[in-house]
Amino acid sequence: MSKLIVRAIDLSKVYRRGKVNVPALNNVNLQVSSGEIVGIMGPSGSGKTTLLNIIGGLDKPTLGKIFVDGVDITSLNEKDLADYRLKKVGFVFQFYNLIPILTALENVEIPLALMGAPKDERRERALNLLRMVGLENRADHKPDELSGGEQQRVAIARALANNPSIVLADEPTGDLDSKSAMAFMKIVRDLNRRNDQTFIIVTHDPLVVEQCTKIYTIRDGRIESA
Amino acid sequence: MFSWSLAVRNLKRRRLRTALTASGIVVGISMMFILLSLVSGMETQARSLARALGGADITVSNSTSFRDRMGGGGFFGALPSPSTLDASIAETISGIPGVYAVSPQFSLSGSINGRRVTVYGVEPASYEIVTGGLNIVEGRFLSENGDGEIVMGKALMDFLNLTLGQTVSLSAGQEEEGRIFTVVGVFETGMIFQEYAGYVTLADAQNITGEHGLLTQILVKCEDPSIVSDVASLISSTVPDVRVTTPTATIQQASQMLNTLTMFFATIGLVALFAGSFGVINTMIMSITERTREIGVLKAIGAKNHDIMKIFLVESLLIGLIGGGVGVAVGSILAYVFPMLTSGLFAAGASPFGMRNPFSSAVNPGLGGRAASTIMFATPAITPLNIAICFSLGALVGILAGLYPAWRASRMKPVEALRHV
Numbered sequence: 001m002s003k004l005i006v007r008a009i010d011l012s013k014v015y016r017r018g019k020v021n022v023p024a025l026n027n028v029n030l031q032v033s034s035g036e037i038v039g040i041m042g043p044s045g046s047g048k049t050t051l052l053n054i055i056g057g058l059d060k061p062t063l064g065k066i067f068v069d070g071v072d073i074t075s076l077n078e079k080d081l082a083d084y085r086l087k088k089v090g091f092v093f094q095f096y097n098l099i100p101i102l103t104a105l106e107n108v109e110i111p112l113a114l115m116g117a118p119k120d121e122r123r124e125r126a127l128n129l130l131r132m133v134g135l136e137n138r139a140d141h142k143p144d145e146l147s148g149g150e151q152q153r154v155a156i157a158r159a160l161a162n163n164p165s166i167v168l169a170d171e172p173t174g175d176l177d178s179k180s181a182m183a184f185m186k187i188v189r190d191l192n193r194r195n196d197q198t199f200i201i202v203t204h205d206p207l208v209v210e211q212c213t214k215i216y217t218i219r220d221g222r223i224e225s226a
Numbered sequence: 227m228f229s230w231s232l233a234v235r236n237l238k239r240r241r242l243r244t245a246l247t248a249s250g251i252v253v254g255i256s257m258m259f260i261l262l263s264l265v266s267g268m269e270t271q272a273r274s275l276a277r278a279l280g281g282a283d284i285t286v287s288n289s290t291s292f293r294d295r296m297g298g299g300g301f302f303g304a305l306p307s308p309s310t311l312d313a314s315i316a317e318t319i320s321g322i323p324g325v326y327a328v329s330p331q332f333s334l335s336g337s338i339n340g341r342r343v344t345v346y347g348v349e350p351a352s353y354e355i356v357t358g359g360l361n362i363v364e365g366r367f368l369s370e371n372g373d374g375e376i377v378m379g380k381a382l383m384d385f386l387n388l389t390l391g392q393t394v395s396l397s398a399g400q401e402e403e404g405r406i407f408t409v410v411g412v413f414e415t416g417m418i419f420q421e422y423a424g425y426v427t428l429a430d431a432q433n434i435t436g437e438h439g440l441l442t443q444i445l446v447k448c449e450d451p452s453i454v455s456d457v458a459s460l461i462s463s464t465v466p467d468v469r470v471t472t473p474t475a476t477i478q479q480a481s482q483m484l485n486t487l488t489m490f491f492a493t494i495g496l497v498a499l500f501a502g503s504f505g506v507i508n509t510m511i512m513s514i515t516e517r518t519r520e521i522g523v524l525k526a527i528g529a530k531n532h533d534i535m536k537i538f539l540v541e542s543l544l545i546g547l548i549g550g551g552v553g554v555a556v557g558s559i560l561a562y563v564f565p566m567l568t569s570g571l572f573a574a575g576a577s578p579f580g581m582r583n584p585f586s587s588a589v590n591p592g593l594g595g596r597a598a599s600t601i602m603f604a605t606p607a608i609t610p611l612n613i614a615i616c617f618s619l620g621a622l623v624g625i626l627a628g629l630y631p632a633w634r635a636s637r638m639k640p641v642e643a644l645r646h647v
């Protein structure tokens with residue numbers, strides 16, 4: 001079996017809302033091997049986004065540890081976490097979250113610019129990524145000139161810009177029609193096969209689920225089935 | 227990096243807001259710019275004034291300044307005639323240790339071809355020794371026995387439409403009939419009010435009023451510039467009832483006044499800039515709130531706190547630069563219009579000598595008063611340095627005002643920023 005890329009040990013997350021404690025994750029243990037496409041399902045409020053954010057280094061667990069590529073990311077400081085997100089993780093959101101005043105190409109360039117890549121190199125790589133998602137002829141379009149499906153394809157190109165080892169997607173097809181959702185998943189499959197990239201996808205969408213190599217279900221902050 | 231294109235496009239997207247915010251800075255910067263231009267103009271004039279006054283090391287005059295207080299008509303009118311001293315005082319002063327040479331002077335408020343001007347009666351030889359002489363641009367200075375000769379200022383020549391060699395009628399009072407003088411020379415000082423004057427021999431000047439043996443000023447040159455103030459106090463203590471003026475002291479007083487003025491306008495300008503910077507802070511906080519989600523996305527992608535900080539600092543810096551640029555432009559126009567406004571005042575009949583300004587009391591009447599008046603009506607000078615200063619000031623205000631909002635943006639928690647709708 002291939003090596004473990006994510007290993008979460010006894011993760012708990014409790015949010016404080018005023019004086020009330022809101023438990024979001026409860027003793028979650030999760031292992032993801034490199035090259036998997038993991039689907040995470042569960043009812044609303046069960047803790048899916050919370051888990052994804054902790055894996056992605058956007059949030060910290062209240063208790064427990066999580067190793068990604070052998071590094072305990074709960075021990076990282078703010079700056080190192082940002083670096084971890086920049087180099088190891090790619091994010092895809094439900095509502096694409098492209099920067100509205102930047103073109104498709106420029107949006108894909110952001111992570112490369114944050115890495116300090118020279119302009120020519122950045123352009124070329126961003127164009128290649130857009131070509132890969134079939135949008136090279138829309139490079140100079142602003143997000144509001146693109147359809148939802150196209151925007152999500154730009155978003156995945158952006159997530160992949162720095163060649164991350166894991167890509168995290170939170171309901172990436174939640175706002176797409178089935179044709180666009182299928183196109184999106186085809187890209188995920190291709191990348192997964194070609195680059196051995198690991199995907200963790202929170203979803204309700206059967207179209208997505210059938211492409212996953214593994215499915216977990218979360219209920220009330222606990223992982224239920226494997 | 228992309229912070230510049232982000233900033234430029236965000237500012238363009240909200241043109242009106244950008245313009246309004248920048249205009250807050252424009253007010254302050256244009257005030258600072260006109261202030262700096264005025265100060266530069268004043269400095270130039272103060273320097274030429276120093277040169278003009280620098281002729282004699284010490285001027286001795288009667289301690290009661292003026293005989294009559296009628297003054298002159300119009301802007302370039304003559305000073306009132308000064309009180310007199312006995313000519314024997316010149317002898318006394320020339321005997322004081324440290325005095326190199328003295329030159330007696332008799333000045334009066336007279337009229338040339340009906341135009342009231344200041345007339346100076348001098349001894350040509352000693353005058354040249356003590357003051358270094360006038361800056362003659364045409365003809366020559368008075369000859370040693372140059373009775374009936376007159377040397378006149380360029381501005382006055384132009385005003386009276388005269389040329390070298392012509393004759394003029396000079397009288398002490400308002401009477402039409404005066405004595406006839408021949409223009410033998412024309413001088414320039416660079417300051418128009420000083421050029422509304424004529425120089426004749428001491429004897430001629432005394433004859434005009436009939437005050438033989440009397441002087442109005444005694445100009446003194448010291449053996450060494452370093453002993454001027456010592457010699458001045460020696461004169462004060464030796465000769466009773468005289469006013470002893472040293473041009474350096476006058477210039478010092480004038481520059482003190484200049485400092486007061488500068489502080490005054492600088493305070494106003496700074497207050498305006500301070501107010502403008504609050505507009506920038508407000509706008510930046512507004513745009514950061516609007517773009518909270520964007521900040522969350524950038525952080526999720528891997529932007530560090532300083533990356534976020536930079537994006538917003540560049541934006542407020544640009545607002546500051548726009549404000550600085552437009553402020554300089556507006557200030558330049560004001561600096562250009564300013565002399566026209568003040569000359570409009572003169573045309574309306576206000577005399578700078580008769581005008582009460584709050585600073586004149588701090589300065590001696592006579593030369594000091596003239597210095598003060600000149601400086602009050604200085605022409606603003608637009609210099610590259612001032613432009614650079616104002617640009618940088620705009621940039622500085624932009625950065626300082628953007629600091630807190632940018633810091634707040636950089637400290638946002640990515641998860642919370644992403645949840646923001």
Ligand SMILES: Nc1ncnc2c1ncn2[C@@H]1O[C@H](COP(=O)(O)OP(=O)(O)OP(=O)(O)O)[C@@H](O)[C@H]1O
Pocket residue numbers: 015016017022023024042043044045046047048049050051
């Ligand atoms: N920042 C927060 N502050 C307080 N409570 C929070 C916060 N984030 C999440 N929660 C709570 O934690 C629980 C889990 O939230 P989470 O967003 O992980 O659920 P989810 O499974 O992603 O739901 P959905 O399918 O609706 O997106 C919920 O009860 C939610 O209200």
Ligand SMILES: [Mg+2]
Pocket residue numbers: 048049050170
């Ligand atoms: Mg969620």
